[in-house]
Structure formats: structure tokens, C-alpha cells
Amino acid sequence: MMLAIRNLSIAFPGSGGPVRVVDDVSVEVGRGESLGIVGESGSGKSMLSLATIGLLPKSARTSGEILLEGKNILTMSERALCAVRGRRIGMIFQEPMTALNPAMSAGQQIAEGIRLHRRIGRAEARAEALRLLDRVRIPDPARRIDSYPHEMSGGQRQRVGIAIALALKPDLLIADEPTTALDVTVQKEILDILDELVADLGLSLILISHDLGVIARSTDRTLVMCRGRAVEEGPTETVLRHPTAPYTRDLIAALPRRARAGLAEEPHAAAGGAR
Ligand SMILES: Nc1ncnc2c1ncn2[C@@H]1O[C@H](COP(=O)(O)OP(=O)(O)OP(=O)(O)O)[C@@H](O)[C@H]1O
Ligand SMILES: [Mg+2]
Numbered sequence: 001m002m003l004a005i006r007n008l009s010i011a012f013p014g015s016g017g018p019v020r021v022v023d024d025v026s027v028e029v030g031r032g033e034s035l036g037i038v039g040e041s042g043s044g045k046s047m048l049s050l051a052t053i054g055l056l057p058k059s060a061r062t063s064g065e066i067l068l069e070g071k072n073i074l075t076m077s078e079r080a081l082c083a084v085r086g087r088r089i090g091m092i093f094q095e096p097m098t099a100l101n102p103a104m105s106a107g108q109q110i111a112e113g114i115r116l117h118r119r120i121g122r123a124e125a126r127a128e129a130l131r132l133l134d135r136v137r138i139p140d141p142a143r144r145i146d147s148y149p150h151e152m153s154g155g156q157r158q159r160v161g162i163a164i165a166l167a168l169k170p171d172l173l174i175a176d177e178p179t180t181a182l183d184v185t186v187q188k189e190i191l192d193i194l195d196e197l198v199a200d201l202g203l204s205l206i207l208i209s210h211d212l213g214v215i216a217r218s219t220d221r222t223l224v225m226c227r228g229r230a231v232e233e234g235p236t237e238t239v240l241r242h243p244t245a246p247y248t249r250d251l252i253a254a255l256p257r258r259a260r261a262g263l264a265e266e267p268h269a270a271a272g273g274a275r
Pocket of ligand 1: 012021039040041042043044045046047048057059210
């Protein structure tokens with residue numbers, strides 16, 4: 001199993017004792033599989049993903065296990081974690097502007113990550129950066145490679161964010177609300193790229209979104225979280241078409257009618273082909 005989260009709990013100290021923000025969650029992600037995580041704001045989605053790359057706030061207390069190919073992330077040394085981040089797990093953030101360095105060009109930021117982990121020369125790293133920009137389908141990559149974040153659109157910045165996450169050839173991508181800050185057409189382009197990466201490179205994907213439409217089109221399995229707990233988990237199609245937990249039913253019922261009708265379609269058919 002690529003990733004196995006077992007009985008994960010995360011708590012923060014509070015005035016009335018520890019506050020559990022993730023409560024006994026277990027879930028698995030196979031190689032080449034995509035897991036969607038949905039749930040209302042504050043349900044613990046981001047804490048779960050930060051725990052998975054070993055980036056929880058210092059004050060967080062954890063129990064349980066997060067096994068990346070059998071090795072527990074929660075007990076790894078900082079040094080071992082550095083090797084995991086980037087090389088094994090790539091992270092894509094909601095607002096690429098905050099994740100990107102405004103003072104470096106797209107190409108520099110991608111190449112920097114590569115050269116931190118691999119002994120290759122500048123020219124070679126730049127050539128690799130160009131390939132990655134092409135891979136995330138940035139228009140005119142030869143020109144864009146020297147652009148700075150403020151010179152790019154939100155969609156282009158998110159492509160650069162994905163290119164950075166891909167630079168070290170990770171096995172698992174975690175995307176926390178990667179399209180929330182983007183308009184609908186750009187959102188679709190970014191999801192197409194993520195779908196492609198899973199299909200072509202055999203990456204595993206954890207896709208966090210409050211948007212059930214996004215989850216429906218791009219994931220194989222879905223975990224529904226509510227107040228830190230896993231209330232439902234299973235194949236995306238089953239979870240969305242035949243939800244068993246009242247909370248999942250409420251989430252679906254809260255969708256506008258047309259979006260609800262969309263969920264009833266074949267999930268991957270809309271994404272352009274079988275996987
Ligand atoms: N550093 C911290 N100290 C204490 N509590 C925190 C800290 N960071 C987050 N929390 C709490 O943890 C809970 C879960 O937060 P988390 O960010 O995982 O939610 P989320 O599901 O990602 O929500 P959203 O959809 O808004 O991104 C929230 O109640 C939040 O207030
Ligand atoms: Mg979050």
C-alpha cells in the first residue's frame with residue numbers, strides 16, 4: 001500500500017484540555033489511485049494532509065500511524081522527512097501565490113528544487129524545468145520559464161505550483177483545494193492535468209476539495225470528514241450516488257439541483273475516458 005493512515009488522531013492544547021481536530025481516521029491510498037477528501041470547513045482535511053507530509057504545527061499531538069510504504073511518517077526524523085517531502089510526496093497548495101517565491105522566476109523555482117536533491121548542473125536543471133512546464137501545459141513554456149509569479153495568471157501560477165510538486169518525481173501528490181481560487185474554466189484545465197498525471201505517471205493523488213463536483217470527476221475513492229471524524233469512505237461513485245451517512249446526504253442535498261444531477265452521471269466519463 002502506497003499510503004496507509006491508521007487510527008490517526010491529531011489534537012491541539014486548548015484551555016479546557018486537548019482539542020481533537022482529527023479523530024481516529026483510517027484510510028488507504030493505493031499506487032495510481034486517487035482519494036478525494038470532502039467535508040465542511042474546519043473538519044480536519046488540511047491537518048490530515050499536513051500530517052502526511054510531516055508539516056503539522058509544533059503544538060500538535062498525534063497518535064496512530066501514517067505509513068508511507070510501511071514507514072511511519074509520524075515517527076520519522078526531520079532529516080528523513082526532508083527526503084520524503086518532494087521526493088516521495090509532492091504538495092500542491094490552494095493559493096499558488098503564497099507557495100511561490102515572488103522574487104524568483106518560474107524556471108528558477110522549479111530548478112532550485114531539483115538541484116537541492118539531485119547533483120545536476122544549471123543547464124540541465126533548466127532543461128528539466130522546461131520539460132515540466134510543458135508537462136503542465138503552460139502555453140509558450142520557453143518564454144514563461146523566465147516569468148515571475150506576478151506576471152502570470154492564477155491558472156499559470158497553479159501550473160507552476162504543480163510543476164514544482166512534480167520536479168522530484170514523487171509517488172504521491174497531495175492537492176489541498178488546488179482549484180478553489182480559480183475560475184471554472186481554469187479549474188477544469190487544472191483538474192485535467194491532475195487526472196493526466198495520475199493516469200500517465202501512475203501517481204497516487206489525495207485531492208482535498210469542498211466541491212463534490214471536483215471530487216466526482218477526479219477521484220476513485222472518497223473520504224467524507226465531519227468534525228475530525230471519517231463519517232464515510234468508499235468508491236467515489238458509491239459514496240456520491242448512494243451515501244449512507246446522514247452528513248454525506250446533507251452535503252449532497254445542499255448542492256444546487258443542477259450540480260446534484262451532475263453527480264448522478266458516470267464520474268470518470270465526464271473527465272474524458274475510462275481509467
Ligand atoms: N495551529 C493550530 N492550533 C490549534 N488549532 C488549530 C490549528 N490549526 C488548525 N486548527 C484547528 O483544526 C481544525 C481543523 O482545521 P483544518 O485546517 O484541518 O480544517 P479544513 O477541513 O482544512 O478546513 P477548510 O475547508 O476551511 O480548509 C479547525 O478547527 C482549526 O481551527
Ligand atoms: Mg483546509
